Amino acid sequence: MKKLWKSLFVFFISAIILVPLTVCAAGLGKWQYPKKIRTYIPPNHKRTEMMKHAFQRWTRVTNQRIIFVYVSDKKNAQLEVEFVNVIPNADREIGLTQSRVTAGNHILRSKVSIAEKTSNMQSLSEDAVFTVMLHEIGHAIGLEHTKEPLSIMYPMEDDRQEIQKSDLKRLAEIYGW
Numbered sequence: 001m002k003k004l005w006k007s008l009f010v011f012f013i014s015a016i017i018l019v020p021l022t023v024c025a026a027g028l029g030k031w032q033y034p035k036k037i038r039t040y041i042p043p044n045h046k047r048t049e050m051m052k053h054a055f056q057r058w059t060r061v062t063n064q065r066i067i068f069v070y071v072s073d074k075k076n077a078q079l080e081v082e083f084v085n086v087i088p089n090a091d092r093e094i095g096l097t098q099s100r101v102t103a104g105n106h107i108l109r110s111k112v113s114i115a116e117k118t119s120n121m122q123s124l125s126e127d128a129v130f131t132v133m134l135h136e137i138g139h140a141i142g143l144e145h146t147k148e149p150l151s152i153m154y155p156m157e158d159d160r161q162e163i164q165k166s167d168l169k170r171l172a173e174i175y176g177w
């Protein structure tokens, strides 16, 4: 499966087509300049501030090795957030991350979608939404799923999940910290 994705990356990159290549999938690559990831969050949305807090959480726990620089024009963004009502067949029901990765394993662009409701139209608690935001940002900076239930990168949402030392260790391995 992983091999297949890799070859798809190469194919799409050489064709220069912006196509969602991963849906929370494996082998997510890494940012070449993680201290200035140009990030767009739709302004004046009821989730705007919460999303900023989720980005700030990742910056803090990585001791500022990953910094999101907010931009007001999404065309100028490398990491784009969108708020939608529902994501059909989404990962963790209300989140989705799609990244475009080069053959050299660098992330060129990533898009994080956060929905208000599950695909069967159920509302979620604030805690659940925040947990999913942290999870999707984890994908957007290169983390894959884990098998540890309390890790933020576990595929099934649980409000007790947090960014764990093991998540940071894997991030350190990806970026060579």
Ligand SMILES: [Zn+2]
Pocket (backbone or CB within 6 Å): 024, 091, 092, 135, 139, 145, 155
């Ligand atoms: Zn996921």
